[in-house]
Amino acid sequence: MRTRVSKFFTKKRARPVPSPTSRQPHPARPTKKRQGDQTSLGTPMQAALQQQVESISITAFNRPFTHEAVWNARLQTTGGRYHLKDHHLDFNPKMKDQPDFDAIIKHELCHYHLHLLGRGYKHADADFKALLKQVGGSRYAPDVGARRTVKRKYHYTCSNGHLFDRARPVDTKRYRCGRCRGKLTLVKKDD
The missing domain is CATH 2.20.28 (Rubrerythrin, domain 2)
Incomplete structure (x- = not known):
């Protein structure tokens, strides 16, 4: 009598690891329109942010930024956010007047470019830390006084x-x- 071996217990073959030169970036997907607290995409303030992010991407990374960058008023204490699924960037409008806002943009672009290249894009990854240091991005968002203080009475x-x-x-x-x-x-x- 033969016993069937489950497919979960069979030895898996290791996938071949692509060399860094053979990695292809993720193709740019069309993004869907988002609603909510994000600034609408047709405003001059939004267009200025998009232009600023695209120019920093070209000058600091030598790679184009082909997705959307939007203001998101729901962000309170963070400078920005990179979305893994549709690759758009959110930025905190409270940070736009900070002198190091370009460093915040570089931080989010590090997440963006490393993720699209299939490399370590998380804060703890060595690739992220090295690229962030190379381009001069900020490690932490500056405090703009948005943190809630509790009065202990x-x-x-x-x-x-x-x-x-x-x-x-x-x-x-x-x-x-x-x-x-x-x-x-x-x-x-x-x-």
Whole structure:
């Protein structure tokens, strides 16, 4: 009696790895129109961004940028975003007045060009880090003050003198100090 071997347990042959010179870039796919908080594609502000991204792509990377670059007001703390599926770039409109906005564009273009070439496009990849350093892109987005700050208006102390600041009140009859298990008391409440 013969036993059938599942196809999952058969030995897989290794795929041949293409040489770096034989890799072909992904073909440019037509992009679909997106809706939402992105600036419409016909505005002068949008056209200026598209032109800026295309010129930086040619000068810094010697490769054309053939997809869309759009403003996206939903981005709060990041400078931009590269979309893997349709290869378009989103940029935070709060960053456009930053002096190093070109470095933010270079950062997103590093993701774009490396992904299309089939190389390491993620932040932790050596290809990405090397290309980012070569073209002078920014590693992190500058802070534009969009991060939310939490006002801590409840101030507690425990029986051993540990201080705690909280945004919301704590039930002192139910909870104890996390460091020494001492009794908590409300010292001050800000208005």
